Amino acid sequence: MKVAIVGKGGVGKTTVAGTLARMLADDGYRVMAIDADPDANLASALGCVPEIARAITPIADMKDFIRERTGSGEGFGGVFKLNPKVDDIPDKFSRDVEGVKFLVMGSLDTGGTGCLCPENIVLRRFLEEVLEYREETVILDMEAGLEHLGRGTARAVDLLIIVVEPGQRSIETARAIMKLATDLGIQSMRLVMNKVVDKADADLLTQNFKADQILGYISYDRELMRLDREGQAPYDFFRNTDTSFFNEMKEIKGKVIDLIAEGVKGQPH
Numbered sequence: 415m416k417v418a419i420v421g422k423g424g425v426g427k428t429t430v431a432g433t434l435a436r437m438l439a440d441d442g443y444r445v446m447a448i449d450a451d452p453d454a455n456l457a458s459a460l461g462c463v464p465e466i467a468r469a470i471t472p473i474a475d476m477k478d479f480i481r482e483r484t485g486s487g488e489g490f491g492g493v494f495k496l497n498p499k500v501d502d503i504p505d506k507f508s509r510d511v512e513g514v515k516f517l518v519m520g521s522l523d524t525g526g527t528g529c530l531c532p533e534n535i536v537l538r539r540f541l542e543e544v545l546e547y548r549e550e551t552v553i554l555d556m557e558a559g560l561e562h563l564g565r566g567t568a569r570a571v572d573l574l575i576i577v578v579e580p581g582q583r584s585i586e587t588a589r590a591i592m593k594l595a596t597d598l599g600i601q602s603m604r605l606v607m608n609k610v611v612d613k614a615d616a617d618l619l620t621q622n623f624k625a626d627q628i629l630g631y632i633s634y635d636r637e638l639m640r641l642d643r644e645g646q647a648p649y650d651f652f653r654n655t656d657t658s659f660f661n662e663m664k665e666i667k668g669k670v671i672d673l674i675a676e677g678v679k680g681q682p683h
């Protein structure tokens with residue numbers, strides 16, 4: 415089960431990714447959560463204490479490792495391997511956070527994610543490895559763009575969850591993401607509207623998308639902002655409570671499992 419979570423900045427991707435990963439782990443799934451957002455902050459949403467979160471070195475910053483694997487740095491402008499060995503990264507560099515294998519990809523200093531620099535080659539190969547070859551359930555917390563995903567790798571994503579909030583801007587971003595994802599060959603995508611306050615908010619989603627494109631709704635809850643401020647995982651606070659957030663996330667998690675089990679039929683277009 416490979417799930418990628420995308421959406422406009424601040425819509426709640428990390429909140430959803432961290433909670434979904436913890437819920438699936440509690441259900442007995444072997445879960446790997448990957449922070450693929452250059453502005454990484456999945457650690458605290460998963461339940462990682464700040465001291466440990468700060469000590470995690472993103473893969474992009476493992477200069478010696480990248481040099482060793484790609485053979486780069488051996489002279490200015492030197493050639494390097496385009497197909498470095500990366501299959502040991504998940505086990506070697508992941509941390510256990512409350513039963514979830516956690517990895518941070520990090521960001522590139524220069525050239526953006528499109529460049530053919532050694533760091534980028536390693537990051538792309540790493541994503542390819544976890545999406546195409548690993549057995550675990552993978553939850554990817556991404557940025558709005560799908561930069562890290564090449565064509566082959568994108569096709570390995572079983573489900574793209576696009577998070578929106580009540581407003582035209584994040585819905586426009588969702589449309590752009592859907593187009594890009596379709597071009598990349600991602601078959602299955604569903605929307606989640608977060609920060610819902612009233613029916614007018616929810617209606618915005620049904621007015622813009624078909625019912626079978628919608629995965630669920632999450633209510634606005636100020637506690638989530640407090641938890642973020644204090645660096646606490648939503649799941650550790652809400653787990654097993656009879657709250658909207660917990661019940662709605664549980665419903666979303668159930669639908670994700672069902673969709674993947676059926677091979678995500680009825681693709682939206």
Ligand SMILES: Nc1ncnc2c1ncn2[C@@H]1O[C@H](COP(=O)(O)OP(=O)(O)OP(=O)(O)O)[C@@H](O)[C@H]1O
Pocket residue numbers: 421422423424425426427428429430451453608609610632633634635636637638639640641642643
């Ligand atoms: N349902 C909600 N109700 C109220 N606040 C929320 C809700 N969901 C998320 N938030 C808050 O909104 C802020 C952004 O959430 P989050 O970090 O999950 O979004 P993001 O999409 O990952 O952001 P970024 O683009 O910066 O990575 C956080 O302070 C979070 O606590």
Ligand SMILES: [Mg+2]
Pocket residue numbers: 427428429451455456555
């Ligand atoms: Mg985030």
